Amino acid sequence: MSHLTGLLILTQPARHIITDLPKVLKEASQYVSKTLYVHLDPLACTPPITQVNQRLTLYSRIINSIYCSSPSLCRGIDVRVLLAGFKSLSEIPLKTSSRIDAVLFDHAWKGSELANLEARYRSFIISKDRQVFLLDENYPTEGEGTELHDNTNNAKANKIYPNVVIGGTFDCIHIGHKKLLSEALLRCQNKFTIGVSEGPLLKNKTLKELIRPCEERIKNVRELVMDIDPSVEYSIVPITDPLGPTRWDPNIDMIVVSEETIKGIDLINNVRREGGIKTLDGYVISLVKDDMRIHQEEEEKISASSQRMRMLGTVLNAPIPNANVPNTPHIIGLTGGSASGKSSVAKRLEKLGAVVIDCDKLGHEAYQKNTNCYIKLIETFGADIIGNDGEINRKILGGKVFGNKDALETLNGIVWPEIQRLANVKIEAERKTGTMVVVLDAAVLLAAGWQSMCHQVWVCILKRAEAVKRIMERDGKTEAEAERRVDSQLSGRAMVEAANVVFCTQWSTEYTQQQVERVWATLTKYIHDMGGKE
Structure with a gap:
């Protein structure tokens, strides 16, 4: 039975989640057709990971694995990782923008553990027939879990910052955007600033005519981030200058960028030094390979440009019947x-x-x-x-x-x-x-x-x-x-x-x-x- 929206609850130990993730996501896609929310249950955090840098590294690995696997395993489904459970904002999601039609547990539980789970998510569990266990209780988890490796390039970013900033076009929101937003939010405690490109910054974009209006893109970003993390203050603003608020805002502490825009960190900090403003720590995320690439003309990474290219030759606006013209021809x-x-x-x-x-x-x-x-x-x-x-x-x-x-x-x-x-x-x-x-x-x-x-x-x-x-x-x-x-x-x-x-x-x-x-x-x-x- 397929439901429109599902809440997938990951309950296995955090270090073992990645191993079973392909099976879990594939199974989950059989029950959901529109939106799949993914949440890390407190059970998965036992025993607790006490070292902050290890916790962030592990959680980043889990979130990235979910997003990178979802295009092929959950085709046509909007996958959203809720940061409740990954951050200390709450143990369970406060709310979701879409009504939950089914609650999916990655593992079959019985007895007191099941009772505790049902009690914890009683606000989401509408009825027993909308409660699904994806893996049998005896399903094997291979290996000893995810190993952690120090990332010296991002050492400064393996901590929590009061105020974080990112920028982008945010057209045709895809998993690359979700990864960027999640990585930044995972490290943000108070205020999250998002610059949305507009005007001259769109001049050289592929198929710029298909880019949605800035106010619509801002609305879509706001709806997404409020869904995945309602715990911080958001400032989502249009920018026509590549530096945006980083040029003048002294309260920003850290910026998250992708590999292809890493040079922007030095540019921003040079301008801030000249203006007598403290420099920013930078956190660099990797690009996501597009495993769904359908033509060599498209980019190898997941990008909005490729998403717009795939809109060509499709019906963007449904025809409105014209009563003044005969149906044929x-x-x-x-x-x-x-x-x-x-x-x-x-x-x-x-x-x-x-x-x-x-x-x-x-x-x-x-x-x-x-x-x-x-x-x-x-x-x-x-x-x-x-x-x-x-x-x-x-x-x-x-x-x-x-x-x-x-x-x-x-x-x-x-x-x-x-x-x-x-x-x-x-x-x-x-x-x-x-x-x-x-x-x-x-x-x-x-x-x-x-x-x-x-x-x-x-x-x-x-x-x-x-x-x-x-x-x-x-x-x-x-x-x-x-x-x-x-x-x-x-x-x-x-x-x-x-x-x-x-x-x-x-x-x-x-x-x-x-x-x-x-x-x-x-x-x-x-x-x-x-x-x-x-």
């Missing part, structure tokens, strides 16, 4: 900035079975001689826009609207409705032939408001530097010209906010193909479930 509005790879994605979708309507080609049709659009353009902008062949000279017309916002809006007000009319004619023709998916390939989809004629909006984004490079190579533009073109477009962030699905062609063609195939499989199932035919 299912119309996808595909858009993206210049050189974003939009046309490449359209061709891939076409090979999978979609019919693509290229709005750029429809734009050329709209300008053709003697059409209503042709006549309106001449009436509005003058007969001098007609070339020697009788067709509209788009270069001359472009010169009339370049740098003139009002004139450009007038032009678009004439041409865009005609393109939309032509697109609707083609869509209606596809409807009559039974086509199931139509992709409306349109760079100006959102600016023109054509999303109103679509069931979904799919967007291609690309790093600015890469877009500029591609425009220079493809169109022979100077760097300045390419930058102006990119900057004149709707921002990637604005496009993502309007999107149901996002693609990025930044990496290999294989990786792009995987994104397209992933969403195509989702789309065909969605259409089938909505009553269409694949």
